[in-house]
Amino acid sequence: MIERVCVVGAGVIGSLFAGHLGRVAEVSVLCRREDHARALNEHGLRVSGKADFVSPVSAATLPAELEAPDLVVVATKAGGLEAAAASLQGHWPDAAVMTVLNGLGAEEVVRRHGEWPLVSAVTFISGTKHSDTHVEYILDTETWIGPYRDAPYALAQEAGELIARSGLAVEVLPDLRPAQWSKLIFNATVNGVAALTGLPHDFHFAEEDEPEDLGRLVHALVDEGKTVARAAEIELHDDPWEMNVLATRRGSAHFPSMLEDVEAGRPTEAELINGALVREARDRGVDVPLQEALYALVRGREGGYS
Amino acid sequence: MRICVVGCGAVGSLFAANLAQLEDVEVWAYDLAREHVDAINANGLRLSGAGDVLGQVRATSDAGELPLCDFGIVATKAMHTSGAVEATAHAFAGGCVASVQNGIGNEEAIAQHVERVIRGTTFPAGRVLEPGHVQWDVKGDTTFGPFEFRPAPPEEVERLADACTRAGMPAAAVPDARGPQWRKVIFNAATNPLGALTRLTHGRVCERPDLRALVTGLVDEGKAVAAAQRIELDDDPERLIDHAARKDVAYDHKASMLQDVEARRPTEVDYLNGGIVRFGREHGVPTPLNEAVWALVRGLEASWTR
Numbered sequence: 001m002i003e004r005v006c007v008v009g010a011g012v013i014g015s016l017f018a019g020h021l022g023r024v025a026e027v028s029v030l031c032r033r034e035d036h037a038r039a040l041n042e043h044g045l046r047v048s049g050k051a052d053f054v055s056p057v058s059a060a061t062l063p064a065e066l067e068a069p070d071l072v073v074v075a076t077k078a079g080g081l082e083a084a085a086a087s088l089q090g091h092w093p094d095a096a097v098m099t100v101l102n103g104l105g106a107e108e109v110v111r112r113h114g115e116w117p118l119v120s121a122v123t124f125i126s127g128t129k130h131s132d133t134h135v136e137y138i139l140d141t142e143t144w145i146g147p148y149r150d151a152p153y154a155l156a157q158e159a160g161e162l163i164a165r166s167g168l169a170v171e172v173l174p175d176l177r178p179a180q181w182s183k184l185i186f187n188a189t190v191n192g193v194a195a196l197t198g199l200p201h202d203f204h205f206a207e208e209d210e211p212e213d214l215g216r217l218v219h220a221l222v223d224e225g226k227t228v229a230r231a232a233e234i235e236l237h238d239d240p241w242e243m244n245v246l247a248t249r250r251g252s253a254h255f256p257s258m259l260e261d262v263e264a265g266r267p268t269e270a271e272l273i274n275g276a277l278v279r280e281a282r283d284r285g286v287d288v289p290l291q292e293a294l295y296a297l298v299r300g301r302e303g304g305y306s
Numbered sequence: 307m308r309i310c311v312v313g314c315g316a317v318g319s320l321f322a323a324n325l326a327q328l329e330d331v332e333v334w335a336y337d338l339a340r341e342h343v344d345a346i347n348a349n350g351l352r353l354s355g356a357g358d359v360l361g362q363v364r365a366t367s368d369a370g371e372l373p374l375c376d377f378g379i380v381a382t383k384a385m386h387t388s389g390a391v392e393a394t395a396h397a398f399a400g401g402c403v404a405s406v407q408n409g410i411g412n413e414e415a416i417a418q419h420v421e422r423v424i425r426g427t428t429f430p431a432g433r434v435l436e437p438g439h440v441q442w443d444v445k446g447d448t449t450f451g452p453f454e455f456r457p458a459p460p461e462e463v464e465r466l467a468d469a470c471t472r473a474g475m476p477a478a479a480v481p482d483a484r485g486p487q488w489r490k491v492i493f494n495a496a497t498n499p500l501g502a503l504t505r506l507t508h509g510r511v512c513e514r515p516d517l518r519a520l521v522t523g524l525v526d527e528g529k530a531v532a533a534a535q536r537i538e539l540d541d542d543p544e545r546l547i548d549h550a551a552r553k554d555v556a557y558d559h560k561a562s563m564l565q566d567v568e569a570r571r572p573t574e575v576d577y578l579n580g581g582i583v584r585f586g587r588e589h590g591v592p593t594p595l596n597e598a599v600w601a602l603v604r605g606l607e608a609s610w611t612r
Contacts, residue, residue, distance in 0.1 A: 196503050197605030199612060204605055211583055212576075214608075217601040220594065289523065290598050296516035297602070300504035303514065 002162050006030055006069035006092075008084050009076030010040070010059075012127050013100055015135035017073050019047035020166035022055025028066040029059040030087070032080070037061050039132045049127060049136040051167060063091040071159055072097045074110060078272035081109050089113040096155055098145070102187055102257075103272030104180060104280070107148045118148035119156050120176040122183045125168065126254065139254065142169045144183075144237070146176030178237035185225030186240040188277045189218055190247075191258035192294040195268060196301060202253035206245045217290070218244060224288040225277060231284040258298070265305045270298045307469065310334040310375040310397055312390050313382030314342065314351075314365065316432040317406060319440040321379050323351040324473040326361030331469055334372060335365040336394050343367050345438025355432065355442040357474065369393040377466050378403035379426075380416060384577035387415040395419040402458035404450055404466060408562075409577025410491055410585065413453040423453035424463055425483040427490050430475065444556075447476050449540075451483025484532075485540040492528035492543040495578040496521045497550075498563035499599040502573065503606065505564065508550055509557025520595070521547060527593045528582050534589035563603070570610045575603040 007018040008030045021027050022045065029045075031037045040059035047053055060066050072095050076084045081101060088097075088110075098119035099106040107118050124141035143163065147156045153174055160172035173179060190201055193214065199205075208215040222241045229236055247254065261268040274295040281288040307330055311322040314335040326333040335351070337343055346365035353359040366372065378398045382390045384407050391403065404424035405412040417423045429446025450467050452458050463479040470477035480486075500511045500521065511517050525543050532539060550556040566573045579600040586593040 193602070193605065196602050198609035199605050202612075204608055211587070211597060212580060212600045212604050214601045214605045217598050220598070290594060292516070293520050293523070293595060293598055296514070296520050297500070297503050300500070300506055300511065300514055300517050303510070304505035306505070 002070040002158060004028070004067060004069040005071045005073060005162075006063075006066055006095075008072060008074045008088070009080060010036060010132070011075065011077060012129050012135060013123060013125065014073070014075035015045060015129060016047065016125055016127055016137055017075055017100065017163075017168075018057055019045040019053070019055045019135060020051070020168050021073075021163065022057055023053065024162060024166045026067075027055065027057045028069065029057050030063060030066065030084070031059055031061055034061055036132045043133040046134040047137050048134065049138050050140045051137050063088055068092045069095050071095060071162070072116070073100060074098065074106070075100045077101075078103060078106075078269040079267050081106055085110045085113045092116070096151070096159070098159055100143070101272065102183070102269050104184055104276040105272060117151040117155055119145060119151060119159050120148045120180065121145045122176070122180050124183070140169060142171055144171050144173055144176060144179040146173040146179070148176070173237070178235055181229045181232070181234045182236045182238040182240055182243065184273065184277055185222055185229065185236075186243050187256075188225060188274045188291060188294070189221040189240065190244060191256040192270070192274055192298050193218060193221070194256040194259040195262045196294070196297055198259065198263070200253035200255045200259065201247055203248050206248045221290050221294060224281075224291050228277060228281045228284065228286050228288060231286045232280060262301055268298060268302060270295065270302070274298060307377070307465070308332045308334065308373065308375045309377045309379060309469070310336060310372055310394065312336045312378050312380045312394050313386065314346070315381060315383075316434055316440050317428060317430065318379070318381030319351055319434070320353065320430050320432055320442060321381065321406065321470070321475060322363045323353045323359045323361030323440070324357075324475050325469060326351070326363050327359065328469060328473050331473070333361065333363045334375065335363050336367070336369060336372060336390070337365060338367050339437070340367055341437040342434070345436075349438055352439045353432070353442045354435075354439070356430075356445045357442050359442075359474075369397070372397035374400060376401045377462075378420070380405045380407060380412065382407065384409040384412055384574045385572060387412045388418065391416050391419045402462045402466070404458075406448065408490075408494060408574050410487075410581025411577055414455075417453060417456040421456060422458040422462070423456045424450050424458045424466065425453045425487060426450045427483065427487040429490070447478065449478050449480055449483050449486040451480045484535070484537045488528070488532040488537050489539045489541055489543050489546065491578060491581060492525055492532070492539075493546050494561075495528060495582055495596060496524035496543065497547060498561040499575060499579060499603050501561035502563040502567045503599070503602055505567075507557065508559045508561060509553065512547065512551035523595045524579075524599065527586070527591070527596050531582050531586040531589060531591045531593065534591045535585065567606060572607060573603055575600055579603070
């Protein structure tokens with residue numbers, strides 16, 4: 001039985017998970033900043049938007065200060081993952097760890113720091129943080145969950161049931177890789193193109209009439225990604241091009257995190273997303289010139305911050 | 307001899323002010339920037355930097371004021387070619403009109419309005435400092451040749467090149483001017499959009515191995531399109547790219563497209579990468595990387611109205 005959950009990383013995704021889970025479990029939050037932890041202990045975590053409630057949470061900057069959880073939800077940004085995983089080392093040997101990050105490879109980073117059974121997750125929810133203790137829930141899309149490597153399916157099911165009871169949409173899958181790859185290809189393409197053009201994920205991404213229409217590039221980038229998935233013998237859970245077209249029809253256009261990072265002059269998650277896809281391609285001898293170009297341009301854009 | 311510069315921005319001003327030094331040449335300038343025109347008429351057209359020149363030029367924003375001219379030198383941004391030449395065509399009823407613009411397709415646009423057209427490519431560069439005053443950044447050569455479909459007579463091409471050379475703007479008349487033009491277009495199409503998308507200067511684009519590889523990918527597509535048209539490049543664009551990347555040449559230069567992006571002005575991408583894509587299609591040469599950067603820069607332009 002999962003009774004205690006610790007969420008590691010209190011950005012948008014971490015806050016949405018912590019807030020929701022606080023309704024069905026005892027939730028703690030492991031943050032980076034002392035003042036963030038203090039504010040959470042004092043005010044709890046408010047979720048607005050698609051939901052509206054406040055969850056009490058206990059928060060700290062060190063695992064030793066928190067009660068041992070049954071489930072750890074790691075929801076840092078790619079750039080904060082290594083430090084977060086290292087801080088968990090030696091703690092909570094009986095817990096399971098679920099990673100909710102973009103890209104590929106987060107589970108392996110966590111594995112280097114402990115033997116916890118691992119659950120993989122990819123999420124499509126999103127929102128906006130208005131303060132350390134208030135997150136607006138904007139996109140109430142699904143989270144996909146599956147056991148990592150030899151972890152039991154029942155563990156993923158248990159985590160999935162808890163998260164579903166907390167009010168988030170969940171699909172539990174016996175093998176998450178097809179879903180992870182669908183999202184990887186989708187994110188590498190859509191986030192990269194958004195970061196470079198400054199466009200939110202709007203109708204431009206699905207336009208394919210003229211040679212210079214952005215949708216043609218998006219489609220070609222997705223096709224390259226699918227070639228890599230085939231070479232990796234992954235049967236995709238969803239077609240990333242269809243995911244793209246659907247997302248552009250959702251009404252208000254989503255601002256992908258990589259676009260927000262670039263506009264704020266912050267490091268992006270390109271390494272774990274675009275870098276991961278390109279490296280998978282290179283390892284398998286698959287040519288992906290457009291994904292390579294996108295990756296080089298996003299990295300160059302980060303190099304061009306003034 | 308009477309010469310009218312159509313579009314008296316930085317490059318147009320270099321031609322106008324220098325040609326006005328010649329006793330046998332009367333120089334007119336047609337430009338829509340009223341303050342610039344008034345300043346030129348009041349105080350002359352001044353260049354500083356690579357050369358200090360003051361030229362007596364008759365400037366106007368009213369095409370109806372233009373007398374019959376022997377030559378036109380079109381130096382507008384590529385997207386303004388057709389409008390500017392349509393407005394001034396009556397002045398060239400007996401003369402020849404040369405393009406010294408960036409990109410592919412300007413001569414075709416000029417030929418829709420005048421009979422005798424000269425294909426030109428020029429390497430000098432500058433920027434407008436204030437009305438009537440232009441900074442001359444880089445000296446360079448110009449090449450003129452008859453435009454194949456509506457050619458100016460070779461002796462007229464010679465006469466224009468000779469006047470420019472005598473005026474301190476070294477120019478060569480050649481039978482086939484496509485080689486230098488494609489070399490410059492390939493150079494610009496392979497480097498300008500990368501600067502615009504990453505915000506990096508020319509030198510900083512070239513020192514990143516992944517972006518430098520993308521530059522070469524773009525150059526190779528351009529070379530293949532040129533070869534399919536039996537155009538012999540007068541030199542390898544790669545040499546020009548590496549030369550310009552030197553600290554003592556143009557390492558810190560912001561490509562004009564980057565300047566456009568920073569000022570949120572429409573770019574010339576349709577005439578650079580768009581031109582390579584269009585001619586590639588006509589000759590059955592695939593140009594996926596040029597299509598990609600064309601779409602990305604178009605997306606960037608579209609984001610300004612988001």
